[in-house]
Amino acid sequence: MAQRVQALATELVEAEGRKSDLRELVGLAAAVSAEVAHYVGAAVHDARSQGASWGQVAELAQVSEATARARWGPKALRRQMRRRARQAIAPAVLPAEATAVPGPLEHRRRLGAAISFLLRARGCAVQEVAQKASVSPSCVSRLLAGQRVPDWPVVFTIVTAADGRPEEFRLLWEWARGHRQPSRRSATAALGRFHGALLGLLWATGQASGRSTSSGTLSAVLSGELVPDWAMTHQIVLQLGGDPEQVRPLWEDVQYSFLLAHDFFPVQGTRDVRDLV
Template sequence: MAGTSPRYDSCRYCKERFAQTSGPGRKRVYCGVECRRKAQRERDGRLGRQQVRSALPLGRGIAEDVQALSTALLEAEYDGRALKDLMHCVSELNRELDHYAAAAVHDARNRGASWDQVAEAARVSATTARTRWPENRVKERLEQRAAQRAAVRQPSAPLAEGPDPAGGRPLSKAAERASQKLASALSHLHRASDLTIREVAEQTSLSPSYVSRILSGERKPTWQVVCSLAELFGGDAAELSVLFESAHGLVPPARHAVGDAVARLQAALRGLHLAAGRPQAGVIRKASHGALSTQAISEILGGEMIPGWEQTSALVTALGGWPADVRPLWEAVHYTFLLCLDPQEVPRPLPASRPGTT
């Protein structure tokens, strides 16, 4: 009809209004060819990222956690822990083994394995395999596990414990390791400063014996003392923040913003680097048996690159750390990645005042 006003719709891509076509046929959803092409490129990009994610082996990270829990069980056995503690370790280990089986099947299916092949490997019928590990249930199960482990928290298995260097409650093995790394990092900074123990004591109002015991790992300093010593030695307290939190068994908030989580991971890696005496990239590359290039090492420690787990694990091992201690920090960074979401920001370095414990 000649007097009919044109109908307007909003472009699905640019959100601008455009005159809709009249007559029969499929209605337009984009204002023009350019917006349609841009929208298609974005869809292709999202699909490509999802395909890359699905190709990553989920079982490998869980296998590393199984190894850590097995070590915890062995340590508990050596320490003569009560049967209740041993059985708790067994329960945690069995749960992770179930998660690993589901992840291993998921990885195999992504690589093209048929249900008959899965059934043969698991020694069950194909019907049982399909029922036990359907894709939607496995995905939901692994997402729930990822959400639980994204929070940096105390180890779920009761690790063998030793005395707290500060004379308080017992420490887990992970806390003991962090405490020694913190002492090593402060000791390295002290040696580089050329200050004597007495000079350090005079400038920090601490006794020489107390300073000596901090640097040897016999005493755990407060965060205020860590900051004072780091500043006096010409170091950056932010690099020691995660080691400090781990050494004291502090539990950060259950969920971090992506930027904050990346800053914590970077602080942990730089702290381990400092505790190792700040070896050159070439030395670290050799210790990693070629798993890391010198360029990658420099970029990771310089905060220019967020490493994948294989790179993170190789770097931590080369620096004398335990990958299982760092993995919760890495998972906190890649939590959205594991849920098929994209991190939206790259963070700044962690401020020295973050732990806030005095």
């Protein structure tokens, strides 16, 4: 959330530099304010988890203890986080005629969020990853903030330095760079790209480290054991905050490859598929 605040603040500064109209500036300022409020709630949750009393929270926040409990209690915080999640995926669930195609900024943010969660899940600091990847810390920071998308070898090296699987971030990088979908691929590559796209979206939601806890069909899809029909794939992509129309060509490639393949599904599923580059 702190990195999201940074990205929104950067966007606000850039809009001010462009002399954007008041509507855009007020909208961006409101987005910064809302994300700061979400961050404060999450920070209070962390402090409470570490043993802070409501009295201490109230004193630091300069509110009464009753106000602190009402504003950041478990139920209130769950409602707040659900509202934040709904707002994050709202553009993806509008009627088709009203849905805007995600722009480069949104894709840059999604890639940055995914790699940011990877670093957090692995306990890696920006300086540490930058040193391992032989890039500047500012390069990594700007990538995480959605301000810049380096060439794939750089992103590949950063993800590898954080002990991540680059194939799970490749499609996010392609979308962030505005690359067009490739021509038909082998069944193995098609499966790998489809599964990698879903896992990349999962990283962007901050849930990838807990993907093994998913249940039922979703667990089978995310583990690479199942490729569902399009209706279910559409719902899964929406659930992960992605754009179904971007994932559909990948799903279609899988279906096309199945029609031409002698074996309908690899024994190992889509797991450990690596021929993505």
